[in-house]
Amino acid sequence: MSTAVRIRRLERRFTAKPVLRGIDLDIAKGEFIALLGRSGSGKSTLLRALAGLDHDAIGTGLAQVPQRVSVVFQDARLLPWRRVLDNIVLGQSGADARVRGQRALAEVELAGRENSWPYELSGGEQQRVALARSLVSEPELLLADEPFGALDALTRIRMHVLLKRLSAIHQPAVLLVTHDVDEAIELADRVVVLDQGRIAADITVALPEQGNARTSRFAALRTELLGHLGVEAEPASLAAGV
Amino acid sequence: MATLPASAQPRREPEQAFIENRQLDNLRPLTRRLGLPAAIRFGWLLGPFLLLVFWAAGSATGFIDSRQLPAPWVAVTTGYELIEQGRLQNHLLVSTVRAGQGLFFGVVLGVVLALLSGLSLTGGYVIDGLVQIKRAVPALALIPFFILWFGIGEYMKVMVILLGVFTPIYIHTHNALRGIDLRYVELAETLRLSYWQFIRQVVLPGAMPGFFLGLRFAVMGAWLGLVVVEQINATDGIGYMINLARNYAQADVMLVGLVLYALLGLASDCAVRLLERRSLAWRKTLAQ
Incomplete structure (x- = not known):
């Protein structure tokens, strides 16, 4: 499979403190990647570097992006x-x-x-x-910076379905920045977790189409990703506690 | 936690819980809004109308001395006489042309300077300080110099009006150009707009509300400048008519001039507002 995005040893900082500390990441053509991370993990900085919006950043490294890149922001703009x-x-x-x-x-x-x-x-x-x-x-790369963050839960579900369908039709490589673990698993082929400017995990979703296998895979991924994000609370124990 | 004696415990009757329920069979609106209610068309005429009523009533009862301020109907009859003599329309035409010329060239100058200064840092460094200095100098103080430089003819008069017009246009347009939302700048960058596409499709339309605000001040400024120049040295125009009437203590003619100024200012402000509403249909504000 040929590559749409190639990132090598990408470093970025705005002040003395580095925000990205050596990112290596490839995104294949048509691949859907969700980028998870806590606030300040550098996920927006990575997206803005790929979008060419980081005028004020200082940094080194390589970021190759295709000719046609589109960006969806959190606000419709x-x-x-x-x-x-x-x-x-x-x-x-x-x-x-x-x-x-x-x-x-x-x-x-x-x-x-x-x-x-x-x-x-x-x-x-x-x-x-x-x-x-x-x-x-007809972008070859679609960058989305928490595009559903400002929407209500029901609208968000409809947008998920829509984005999934449209990215299947148009086949852009997608980098979706989100803090919503469920959204990441639901939409992406691969979930990349960023922590303190480094890639902490790179997990292929491979979610079965339906049935119990899907449910259990979803739950396992969810626990694993939440663990990488430093969240230990299990939904089951939360429900039992109330 | 300390336990209160049973008698001191606040006891809530079951019915009490329902007291605050709104009565739904009521036809009045149930809630109160904090913003303004829907505007009534021509509602802004109420204030001028009340003034007119007060003036008419005061004149009819003798509360207002007719030697100090003639009655409103005197303005109408005197105005009619002046029209019959052909004087009023002549003065009005001359004044309108003067104000129009000053307004036109002032708007052009204001927009050009605002663009030069708003779209380039260097332009701003050169122009902005000068305009701020000009703002601090009263127009009346400049007139003696203008007479020295431009003579006492039409040219000088239009220049004085222009000077009052271009500043508000400049200030508000410049402000709007510089105040363009950074989010839209980012958007334009991601859409790979060229510089001129960015200026034409993002910056200029975004600055239009500021320009129209400046235009409303500018139109008023044009009429005000007219009053100043026509009272200083002129052989025609409404200001000249008022000045002449003052020399002969013709309060009624002075009044006609005053009313005319008011009507002209009001009418032109309405025209600008109408233009503004047509051009800025995309705006949704409290007042609409």
Whole structure:
């Protein structure tokens, strides 16, 4: 399998204290990686390094990314003075830009909202527009920085299904930064745990399609990942304690 | 924990728990909102209307001395006479052209300077300090110099108006250009926008609310500048008409001029607001 992203000995710091201390990571084409870590573990710094947004950082190392990279932020970040479709095609050139934009909007189930203003949409709808904007350029790498963090639980589940389906269709390599262990297991092919600027774990999810095997694999992964994140409490014991 | 004697224990009757329940068969709104309720169209006319009522009532009852302030209907009849003589429309036209010219060139100058200073650091270092100095110097203090430099003709008058117009345009547009949200800058970077795409599609539209705020101040500034220049030396215009009337103690003509200034200011502010609402339809604010 060919590589979409190649990271070697990546180091980054903003002040004297290093934030990333020698990251080595490959992401294959079409691979979905979830990046877990506590606050301050450096996961956002890694994403911003790949997005080319770390202007103020000092550092060494290699980060090779493909030509077409898209970013989804925690906030939808739609320009309030552009209608929905104009937001999606922002920066897109070519005669078919609007057609592609409309197709992307239909993919996130918002067909017909082309001419709405961003403020007329709900939070979940705005984030779907942001997703459409990130996919309209057919990215080879999709970087998502806690994209569902600001959404309510029900909307988040719908967004999971949507993102899973769309990444299966468009096949970008995905790096999803999250602090939600369940979200990571649910969506990713591989979960990478970052701790104090180093990769603490790199686990292939390989979740069975359904049934008891899936449930038990999910639970095992969950315990393992929570352990890497320094959380010892088991959900079962929590439930028993109440 | 200390145990209270049984008699001191607060005892809550079961019914009490229901006292705070809202009565749902009530037709009044059940909750109170803290923001403003929906605005009534033309509601802002209430204040001017009340002033007019007070003025009319005061004049009719003799509470207001007609030698000090003529009644509102006198403004109408005198205005009508002035129109019949052809004087009013002549002065009005001259004044409007002056204010319009000053406004136009002032807006152009303000926008150009704001762009130069807002979009480049060097431009800001050169221009911003100068504009701040200009702000500190009263327009009236500059007029003697302007007469020296530009003479006493139309040119000088338009320059004085321009000077009052460009500052608010500059200040508010510059402020908006520099205040662009960093999140949008990041977005533009990830979308690989070129510099000019970024300016045209992100920075400029984002600065439009600031520009319109400046424009509202600028339009008022244009009329105010007009009053100043037309009272100093002019042979036509509303300010000249008022000045002439003052020499002959014609309070009614002075009043017509005053009312005219008020109407012009009000009408142009409405026009700018309308333009603003059309151009900034994407904004959702408390007032709309």
